[in-house]
Amino acid sequence: DAKTTQPNSMESNEEEPVHLPCNHSTISGTDYIHWYRQLPSQGPEYVIHGLTSNVNNRMASLAIAEDRKSSTLILHRATLRDAAVYYCILDSGNTGKLIFGQGTTLQVKP
Amino acid sequence: NAGVTQTPKFQVLKTGQSMTLQCAQDMNHNSMYWYRQDPGMGLRLIYYSASEGTTDKGEVPNGYNVSRLNKREFSLRLESAAPSQTSVYFCASSATMASAFYEQYFGPGTRLTVT
Numbered sequence: 001d002a003k004t005t006q007p008n009s010m011e012s013n014e015e016e017p018v019h020l021p022c023n024h025s026t027i028s029g030t031d032y033i034h035w036y037r038q039l040p041s042q043g044p045e046y047v048i049h050g051l052t053s054n055v056n057n058r059m060a061s062l063a064i065a066e067d068r069k070s071s072t073l074i075l076h077r078a079t080l081r082d083a084a085v086y087y088c089i090l091d092s093g094n095t096g097k098l099i100f101g102q103g104t105t106l107q108v109k110p
Numbered sequence: 111n112a113g114v115t116q117t118p119k120f121q122v123l124k125t126g127q128s129m130t131l132q133c134a135q136d137m138n139h140n141s142m143y144w145y146r147q148d149p150g151m152g153l154r155l156i157y158y159s160a161s162e163g164t165t166d167k168g169e170v171p172n173g174y175n176v177s178r179l180n181k182r183e184f185s186l187r188l189e190s191a192a193p194s195q196t197s198v199y200f201c202a203s204s205a206t207m208a209s210a211f212y213e214q215y216f217g218p219g220t221r222l223t224v225t
Binding site (some may be wrong): 032034036041043044045046049051075087091093095096097098099100101102105108 | 114141143145149150151152153154155158160163168169177202204205206207208210211213214215216218
């Protein structure tokens with residue numbers, strides 16, 4: 001299985017944009033890039049996913065490098081509620097067997 | 111919609127005791143999953159059920175059994191609990207296992223301590 005590498009932690013100020021990086025240099029052509037986040041004492045929740053093109057939804061944007069070896073989750077205006085562990089996950093798109101690494105712990109300062 | 115519900119929220123067991131963790135979803139999803147999360151770690155897949163009537167092992171199945179009781183319910187059983195099974199257990203569901211199209215929805219978790 002292709003692996004992802006994320007920084008252990010990041011800090012942001014409230015109402016500023018946040019760029020969360022993820023490296024996946026061994027990604028295969030059929031792997032989708034998924035992002036989930038886990039708020040304190042809760043189960044994970046879906047954020048966004050994509051294959052090749054950049055994606056936007058109401059929660060975030062996903063920017064995928066042209067060679068697909070890295071991607072960036074963008075939170076446009078961080079709020080205190082966005083403080084969570086963010087997981088970058090690769091999956092072929094039809095297995096559903098998500099492999100969660102340790103993720104990036106995002107702190108948001110008021 | 112309640113989404114994915116899990117019972118109990120907390121449980122303390124002695125080594126060797128057995129218990130069943132219950133999970134139910136009201137989204138008419140075909141696929142369901144059990145994960146465990148150890149302190150400071152990501153989630154690891156224990157078992158999954160692609161559809162009603164099927165179950166398969168995930169990454170860490172040893173010491174566990176599962177039952178897909180019907181489309182709504184997927185239970186996880188510990189036959190003889192061990193301290194190494196102290197963890198937070200999450201149940202999840204998705205419309206199908208095609209993660210390209212369908213996200214997983216997670217329950218609130220069951221915090222299990224085995225002494």
